[in-house]
Structure formats: C-alpha cells, structure tokens
Amino acid sequence: MEEHYDIRFFEDPLSIEDLMGQPFPDNWIQMKPADSAILYSFGAAEFLRQKLVLKKYHFELIQCNCIVPLSFRYSINGDRLFILFVLEGEIGFSTESGAEITKAKENSFYPSHNSQGTYHVSIPADSTVSTLVVSLDPKWAKDIVRPYPELREALTEMLTSERQFSIMPRCRIDTDLKEILLALFEVNDQSRGIVKLQLREKIAFALSHYYKKLLETGWVAIYKIRLYMEKHYREPLDMNTLAEMGSFTEGAFQKKFKLIYAIKPYDYIIKLRMIEASRLISQMGMPMKEVYLLVGYRDLGNFRKAYKASMNSVSSVDRI
Numbered sequence: 001m002e003e004h005y006d007i008r009f010f011e012d013p014l015s016i017e018d019l020m021g022q023p024f025p026d027n028w029i030q031m032k033p034a035d036s037a038i039l040y041s042f043g044a045a046e047f048l049r050q051k052l053v054l055k056k057y058h059f060e061l062i063q064c065n066c067i068v069p070l071s072f073r074y075s076i077n078g079d080r081l082f083i084l085f086v087l088e089g090e091i092g093f094s095t096e097s098g099a100e101i102t103k104a105k106e107n108s109f110y111p112s113h114n115s116q117g118t119y120h121v122s123i124p125a126d127s128t129v130s131t132l133v134v135s136l137d138p139k140w141a142k143d144i145v146r147p148y149p150e151l152r153e154a155l156t157e158m159l160t161s162e163r164q165f166s167i168m169p170r171c172r173i174d175t176d177l178k179e180i181l182l183a184l185f186e187v188n189d190q191s192r193g194i195v196k197l198q199l200r201e202k203i204a205f206a207l208s209h210y211y212k213k214l215l216e217t218g219w220v221a222i223y224k225i226r227l228y229m230e231k232h233y234r235e236p237l238d239m240n241t242l243a244e245m246g247s248f249t250e251g252a253f254q255k256k257f258k259l260i261y262a263i264k265p266y267d268y269i270i271k272l273r274m275i276e277a278s279r280l281i282s283q284m285g286m287p288m289k290e291v292y293l294l295v296g297y298r299d300l301g302n303f304r305k306a307y308k309a310s311m312n313s314v315s316s317v318d319r320i
Contacts, residue, residue: 004058004135005076007049013040019048029130031061032188033195044068054196056140057203061185064089064129075118079159081136083206085109085173085181089129092122095164097282099275102167103262104131109177110170111151111210113138113158119165132181134203144204148211150220157227166230169219169260177209221246222256229265233272234296239265273297274310281307 019037024030030037034050041047045066052059064070073096086104093101096118104110123129136144138159145151158166173181180202187198214220225245229237242265243253257265273295280286280294292303 003051003053004080004137005074007072007074009040009042009047009072011042013042013047015041017041027065028063029061029185031059031185033059033184033199034061042066042070045070047072052195052199054199056137057199058133058135059184059199060133060135062129062131062133064123064127066123067126069125070123071120073118073120076114076116078116079138080114081138081141081155081158082112082114083109083134083136083203084112085132085134085206087130087132087173087178087181089127089131090124091129091131092124094120094122095275096120097278099271099278101165105170105262107173108170109173109206109210110168111154111207112165112167113155113161114165115163117164132184134206136203144200145207148207150214151207151211154223161230163230167261169214169217169223171210171213171217171219177206180205218246219256219260221248222253222260225253225265226257226261226268229269230272233269233276234294236296237269269296270306270310274307277303277307278310 017039019025019028019039020034024037028039028048031050031052034052037048037050039046039048045064045068047066047070048061048063050061050063084104086106086108089106090103092103095101098120101119138155142152142155142159145155154168184199184202187195189195189198214223225242228245229242239254240250243250246253248256254265257263257268261268263271277291277295280291281288288304288307289300292300295303297303297306
C-alpha cells in the first residue's frame with residue numbers, strides 16, 4: 001500500500017533495528033496497532049518510527065532522544081491533510097528553501113495541509129520528542145468534517161489554495177484528548193476491520209474536540225483573518241482594520257495572533273512577502289527591482305533591507 005509520505009535522513013544511521021515482535025524497550029512508547037517499528041541509531045541520537053499504513057489514513061508515532069540536533073526531510077507526492085499531536089518536546093518545520101513554517105510545541109495539536117513537495121524537520125539538541133502524525137486523504141477528510149462547518153470551510157479553502165502549506169491554530173492537548181491518544185496506542189485486535197473502525201472513531205473525536213476548542217476560544221476568527229492576510233499580503237494592511245474583521249480591539253488581536261501562531265501579525269505579513277520574494281528571486285530568477293513591487297513594497301531600498309534580514313535569519317538546516 002502506498003505511503004502518504006517518505007522520510008529521509010541527511011546522514012546514514014549507524015544501525016537500524018526492527019523492533020516488531022520483540023520485547024519493547026522501557027524508554028519507548030509502543031503503538032500496538034503498528035505495522036512496523038524501526039529504531040534508527042546515530043550515536044548521539046536515536047529515532048523510532050512506528051507506522052500503521054491504511055488506505056485513507058496513516059498513523060505514525062515518531063519518538064526521538066537526541067544529544068545533538070537532529071534533522072530530516074519528508075516528501076509527499078500529493079495533497080495531504082495532517083493532524084499533528086506533540087506529546088513531548090518541540091519539533092520545527094520548514095520548506096525545502098529553509099523558510100520556517102512553524103515550531104510545534106509540547107502538549108499541543110493542530111491540523112495542517114501540505115501540497116506536493118519536500119519539507120524539512122528539525123529537533124533541537126538535548127531533547128526528547130514524542131509526536132503522533134495522522135495523515136489523511138483530503139477527500140476522505142472532507143466527509144469526516146462534514147458536521148463541523150468551520151472545519152469544512154477551512155479544509156475546502158486549504159485544498160483550493162495555491163499555497164504550499166497551511167496551518168490552523170494550535171490547541172492544547174487536555175486530559176480527555178490525552179486519554180484518547182494513549183488508548184489509541186493500545187488498540188490491538190486480530191481483525192483489521194475492527195482496528196480501522198476504532199482508529200476512525202478516534203480521528204473523529206479529535207476533530208470534534210478541536211472544533212469545540214476553536215469555537216470556545218474564538219480562534220476561528222483569528223484563523224480567518226490569517227487567511228485574509230495570506231491572500232492580500234501584497235496590499236497595504238492596517239492592523240486595526242484586520243482586528244475589526246474579527247470584532248477585536250487592535251491590542252486583543254495582536255495578543256491572540258501572537259499566542260496562536262508565535263509571531264506578531266505584522267511580522268507574519270513580512271514573512272509571507274519574503275517567502276514569495278525568495279521564490280521569485282531564487283526559483284524564477286527575477287531581479288529585485290521587479291520583485292519588490294510584486295510582493296507589496298513601494299520602496300526598493302526598504303525591500304532590500306527586509307530581504308537581506310530575512311535571508312540572514314534563515315539558518316542552514318542542521319545536520320546530525
């Protein structure tokens with residue numbers, strides 16, 4: 001069965017151990033319904049992948065213990081909807097060009113969309129990470145989010161957008177959801193059909209839980225403003241006008257946006273402009289004197305300063 005994505009390390013591991021059918025080490029969480037459990041050792045880092053590959057959705061529990069920073073890349077050959085649950089530690093995502101997408105924090109989860117391409121993942125030094133990745137076929141996901149209008153609208157927008165990726169607001173993994181996730185790791189039945197049904201129910205619960213959190217916090221309004229920013233970042237955008245779109249004061253809007261996305265809204269607009277500028281300059285070979293107007297600047301000098309600062313802030317991808 002075709003996998004939804006492919007992970008590749010930047011360096012070859014020193015050893016690869018198949019843990020299926022073996023007594024599981026105490027320092028790793030076992031996902032009992034997994035089809036495979038492979039431990040990669042790099043000397044100063046260990047990386048455990050447990051996968052359950054189904055036709056419409058995949059589950060993968062990624063665990064890592066590392067003394068030094070660990071980076072890898074993953075490639076997907078079509079649109080994918082992901083739900084990422086960070087149980088422990090922190091994990092960062094960026095595009096192949098090095099533009100940061102997000103840093104996923106401990107005890108949080110969120111849905112996201114990735115179009116075809118290659119992405120980079122980084123795990124900081126001296127850390128322990130446990131992350132559950134649920135990869136969904138977007139067509140299947142559209143059916144399961146049908147009862148949740150805001151999620152259905154967001155998913156439709158994601159799938160029709162030309163953006164390479166899109167991320168919805170992060171929500172905290174509370175006690176109820178944590179129990180569901182831990183129970184997921186214990187699903188173990190001889191019948192493949194029963195396993196699929198139980199896992200589907202848990203996906204449905206997670207999305208229902210997420211939808212409830214969006215409504216309780218009002219974060220759906222922030223998400224819609226972010227979508228507007230992503231469509232109109234080339235235009236002059238006033239913070240007060242953006243805040244009014246969600247019936248916020250400017251101060252409340254700034255605070256909520258920073259809380260959800262870990263970046264100030266104005267800085268996010270600059271980030272969008274720089275990502276597009278980098279694409280036009282690096283991939284399309286266009287000169288700065290043409291690009292600056294296309295990404296919303298009116299002064300070439302100001303654009304040069306912003307572009308140079310953005311290039312300096314993009315660190316090279318850490319290797320093992």
